[in-house]
Amino acid sequence: MGNASCLGRKPVLRVLVTLLGMSWGVALPSAGHAMPEGGQVVSGAASVQLAAGNRMNIQQNTPTLLMDWGSFSIGGRERVHFQQPSTASLAVNRVTGNNLSEIYGTLSANGTVVLANPHGVIFHQGSQTDVGSLVATTGWISKESFASGHLVFASPSDASVINRGRITVAQGGALLLAAPQVENAGVIQARLGRVNLAAGPAVTVDFDGDGRLSFAIPETTPLGRTLSAVNSGLIQADGGSVRLTAAAARDATQSVVRAGGAVEAHAVDYQDGKITLHADGGQTTVFGSLDVSGTGAHEKGGTIQVLGDRVNLQESARLNASGAAGGGSVAIGGGYQGKDTTLPNASRTAVVKGASVRADAIDNGAGGTVTVWADKATWFEGQLSARGGRFGGDGGFAEVSGNRLHFNGMADLSSGKGRAGTLLLDPRNLTITDGGADDLDAANGSDANTAVYAYLENEDGSDATISPTAVTNALLQGHVILQAHNDITVDALVSSASTTSNLTLQAGDDIFINKNVSLLGSGGLTLHAGNAGGGTATIDATKDGTGTMAVASGVTLSTATGDLAIATETGGSITLGSASLLSTQGGKITLSNGVTLLGDATIRSVGGDVTLSGVVAGDFALGIQAGTGTVNLSTVSAQQLTATAGTIVLNGDVTVASDLDLQSAVSAITLAGASQLDVTKGGNSAISLAPVSGDYALTLLGDAGGSALSLKSVSANSLSATGGVLTLNAASACPLSAAIMR
Numbered sequence: 001m002g003n004a005s006c007l008g009r010k011p012v013l014r015v016l017v018t019l020l021g022m023s024w025g026v027a028l029p030s031a032g033h034a035m036p037e038g039g040q041v042v043s044g045a046a047s048v049q050l051a052a053g054n055r056m057n058i059q060q061n062t063p064t065l066l067m068d069w070g071s072f073s074i075g076g077r078e079r080v081h082f083q084q085p086s087t088a089s090l091a092v093n094r095v096t097g098n099n100l101s102e103i104y105g106t107l108s109a110n111g112t113v114v115l116a117n118p119h120g121v122i123f124h125q126g127s128q129t130d131v132g133s134l135v136a137t138t139g140w141i142s143k144e145s146f147a148s149g150h151l152v153f154a155s156p157s158d159a160s161v162i163n164r165g166r167i168t169v170a171q172g173g174a175l176l177l178a179a180p181q182v183e184n185a186g187v188i189q190a191r192l193g194r195v196n197l198a199a200g201p202a203v204t205v206d207f208d209g210d211g212r213l214s215f216a217i218p219e220t221t222p223l224g225r226t227l228s229a230v231n232s233g234l235i236q237a238d239g240g241s242v243r244l245t246a247a248a249a250r251d252a253t254q255s256v257v258r259a260g261g262a263v264e265a266h267a268v269d270y271q272d273g274k275i276t277l278h279a280d281g282g283q284t285t286v287f288g289s290l291d292v293s294g295t296g297a298h299e300k301g302g303t304i305q306v307l308g309d310r311v312n313l314q315e316s317a318r319l320n321a322s323g324a325a326g327g328g329s330v331a332i333g334g335g336y337q338g339k340d341t342t343l344p345n346a347s348r349t350a351v352v353k354g355a356s357v358r359a360d361a362i363d364n365g366a367g368g369t370v371t372v373w374a375d376k377a378t379w380f381e382g383q384l385s386a387r388g389g390r391f392g393g394d395g396g397f398a399e400v401s402g403n404r405l406h407f408n409g410m411a412d413l414s415s416g417k418g419r420a421g422t423l424l425l426d427p428r429n430l431t432i433t434d435g436g437a438d439d440l441d442a443a444n445g446s447d448a449n450t451a452v453y454a455y456l457e458n459e460d461g462s463d464a465t466i467s468p469t470a471v472t473n474a475l476l477q478g479h480v481i482l483q484a485h486n487d488i489t490v491d492a493l494v495s496s497a498s499t500t501s502n503l504t505l506q507a508g509d510d511i512f513i514n515k516n517v518s519l520l521g522s523g524g525l526t527l528h529a530g531n532a533g534g535g536t537a538t539i540d541a542t543k544d545g546t547g548t549m550a551v552a553s554g555v556t557l558s559t560a561t562g563d564l565a566i567a568t569e570t571g572g573s574i575t576l577g578s579a580s581l582l583s584t585q586g587g588k589i590t591l592s593n594g595v596t597l598l599g600d601a602t603i604r605s606v607g608g609d610v611t612l613s614g615v616v617a618g619d620f621a622l623g624i625q626a627g628t629g630t631v632n633l634s635t636v637s638a639q640q641l642t643a644t645a646g647t648i649v650l651n652g653d654v655t656v657a658s659d660l661d662l663q664s665a666v667s668a669i670t671l672a673g674a675s676q677l678d679v680t681k682g683g684n685s686a687i688s689l690a691p692v693s694g695d696y697a698l699t700l701l702g703d704a705g706g707s708a709l710s711l712k713s714v715s716a717n718s719l720s721a722t723g724g725v726l727t728l729n730a731a732s733a734c735p736l737s738a739a740i741m742r
Helices: 010-019 141-150 438-446 448-457 467-477
Strands: 040-043 046-051 057-060 064-069 077-084 090-095 101-103 106-109 112-114 121-122 128-131 133-137 148-154 159-164 167-169 172-179 181-186 185-187 194-199 202-207 211-217 228-232 235-237 241-246 256-257 262-264 274-285 289-291 302-311 318-321 328-331 348-351 354-358 369-380 381-383 397-406 410-412 422-426 430-432 465-466 478-483 489-491 494-496 505-507 511-513 517-518 523-528 548-551 556-559 564-567 573-576 581-584 589-591 595-597 601-605 610-617 621-625 628-637 641-646 647-648 654-656 660-663 669-671 676-677 686-690 690-694 699-701 708-711 718-722 724-726 733-735
Touching: 040 141, 064 647, 128 133, 133 159, 133 256, 141 148, 167 172, 172 181, 172 202, 172 211, 181 194, 194 211, 194 228, 194 256, 202 654, 228 289, 241 256, 256 505, 274 289, 302 318, 318 465, 369 448, 410 467, 430 478, 467 478, 467 494, 489 505, 494 690, 511 523, 523 556, 556 564, 564 573, 564 581, 581 589, 589 601, 595 621, 601 610, 610 621, 610 641, 628 641, 628 676, 628 733, 641 647, 647 660
Parallel strands: 057 077, 064 090, 077 106, 090 112, 101 121, 106 128, 112 133, 121 159, 128 167, 133 172, 159 181, 167 185, 172 194, 181 228, 185 235, 194 241, 228 256, 235 262, 241 274, 256 274, 262 289, 274 302, 289 318, 302 328, 302 348, 318 354, 328 369, 348 369, 354 381, 369 397, 381 410, 397 422, 422 478, 430 465, 430 489, 478 505, 489 511, 494 517, 505 523, 511 548, 517 556, 523 564, 548 573, 556 581, 564 589, 573 595, 581 601, 589 610, 595 610, 601 621, 610 628, 621 641, 628 647, 628 654, 641 660, 647 669, 654 676, 660 686, 669 690, 676 699, 686 708, 699 718, 708 724
Antiparallel strands: 040 064, 046 057, 148 202, 202 211, 724 733
8 A cells, every 4th residue: 555645645545445445424423433534635645544444554654744534533442543653753633524523442643643623522431542642622723834833723613622531642742632621531641741731712732843742822712702621530640740721711700720530740750740720810620639749758749830810729629749858839829929920810719628738748858838829819718738857857838818818727837857837828907806717617607608709709808807716726837927918906815825936927017916915835926017027019008117016005925935026117116005014934025116105014034135226205114124134225215214134235325214223133234335324304313223344435414403323333444424413332422523434
C-alpha cells in the first residue's frame, strides 16, 4: 500500500479503503461498530489499513499530518492506532460531518494526536486512550494555521468534550481537553506531564516540533456563552501539572470551574507538582481533593492555586500540599495580602466548615504557606495547617484576609521541634467581642450555605468580628497577628492560660483596648497603631494614620514572661485610663512615642525591663515598677513620675510638673547621656534620686518656691542645681543658687 499526499493523492486513500471492503457513508456511532470514516489527507502523507474489521492502523509518513474525516468514532471492540514517525510527530484530525465523536474502544499513538470535532467528543466509560500526547477539542483549525505550527482552534458551538473512560499520555506528555464545556468523569494519567481542561471559545496550541505542546485560551468570550471545566473523576499528573480553567464571560455565573473527585500531582524525583483552578471572572468551587504532597524522604509539597472572582471550598474539599521535607504553597483567592500580581484576586472567598487545607512538613523542614484572600469579603470556618516537621523545622505561615472577614476556623502553625509559625488576619476593621465569629453558627440555623451567601453578597455588611475563643485557640497553635486597615477594638476579655505564642495587634489607625488582655505563658503582646504597623490598603480618607492606642480605665494588659510592646507612629498617642495596668511577670515592657493619662496608671514588670520615651500627658501620676529589672527613660516629660527598679538608666532629659521619684535598688541611676532633671512646679514638688552614677553631667532644675532636691550616693562628672533646697546623701540641706561641682 502506498502513501497519500496532501493535495494530489486524496483519491488514493479512498481507493485503498474501498479495496479493504469498508463503506464510508455516514453512520450513527454505537458501542458495537463506529470505525472512523471518510478519511482524507489534507497535508502530509499517510495510509490507512484495516484488519479483521475491528482494527484500523493509520501509518503516518510525515512528521506532521492533517486529515479530514466524515466521522471519527470508535466502537467498543474496535481499535484505532496511529503509527507515527517518532514521539515528536503530530497528527491533526478534523471531523467534517454532523455527528459528535464517541470513543467506546481503544485509541493509541506513539506521538501527538489531535481530534477536532465542532459537534463534540466523548470518551465513554470503558474506553482506553494511550497516546504520547492528546488534544480533544470542539474547535476548528484552518489549513493555514496548521501549516504555521501555531494551531488556533475556534469553537463555533457550545458543544462539549467529556471523558468517562481512561486516558493515558506518555511520561512527560500533555493532555488538553478544550471546549466551551469540558468534563472529566473518568481517569486521566500523565506522569511528569501536563493536564489541561480548558473551557473557552477558542484555544491556541503551539507545537515546537520536539513533541512539546503549550496551550492558551483567549481572555474574552462572546456574549451569552456558558463556559465550564468540571472534574468528578481522577486526574493524576505526578511530578507534573494540572490546570482547570474557564475563560472570562460577560456574566460571572457563565464562567465556572468545579473540582470534585480527585486531582493529584504528587512530587516525583524532586519534581514538585502543581494544580491550578481558575475561573476567570467567574466561580471556582472545590468539593473534592487536590493533592500535591510529596512523601519521599527529600520531597516537598507542591503548589495549589484556586482562583476566580468567587472561590468556594465546600465541606468535602481536601487540599494537601504537605511534604516529607517541607510544606508547599496554597493560594485560595489570591496571594499574600492580595499583592501578588501573578495571581488574580477573588472578590469573595468562602472556606466552609469541614473543608481542610494542609501544607505541613511531615518529617523535616518548615511548614508551608497558606493564603485565603478576597478583596471584598472572606468567610472562613475550615481548618488549615502548616506545621513544622516532627523531627525538626519551624511552623509555616497562614493568612486569612478580606476587606470584611468572618473567621471561625482552626489554624495549626505549630512545631514540636522548632519555632511556631504565624497566622495573619487582615480585615478593614476588627473587633474582638463575645458576639464574634464563633457564636454565629447558632444564629445561622441549619442552612449554612444561605448564611455564607448572604454574608459574602452583603456589600454594606459589618466589619470583621472575632471571638476571644477563636484568638486563644489560634494562639495555642502558633503566633497570631491581628491586622486591620483601619481600627482594632478589644471589647471582650482575651486570656490565654498556656501559650508560648505571641499576639500582635497592628492597626492602620487606632487600637481601642476596652477589656483585659492577658497572656499567661511565655508569649509576648505587641500593639502598634498607625500606618507602619497597619493594613496594606489605603487608609480611610477620614483617618490621619498617626494612630491612637487607647486602654480603657481599669483595664489590664498583661503577659507572664513574654514581652509587652506598645507603639504608635510619630504624632500618634497611647492613652491609659484610670487605674489601668500594664503588667508582666518578667517580660519587657516598651512604650514608644508618649503616653496620655486619663487617671493614675501603673506599669509593672517583675524583673523585666521597662522602656519609656516621649511625653506623659495628663494631670495624673504614672508609676513604674520593674523589680530587679531596668527602667530606661528617654526624653520623658510627665506630670508626676515614680520609678523603682534594680537599675534606672537616663537616656535623655526628664521633666516633671510635680514630683519625680527615681529609686534604683541594685545599682546606681546611670546617666547614659547629658541628662537634665527638671521640676517646674513649686510648692511641695520634689526630685528624689538614689543613688546616681555616670560619666555625664547631671543638671537639676528645681523651683525657687521651695522644691526639694534629694540626692543619695551621688557620683557624676558634674552636678549643677538651681532653685529649691538640695539634700545630699541624707545629710545637710541647703539652698542652692549656683552650680555644685563634684
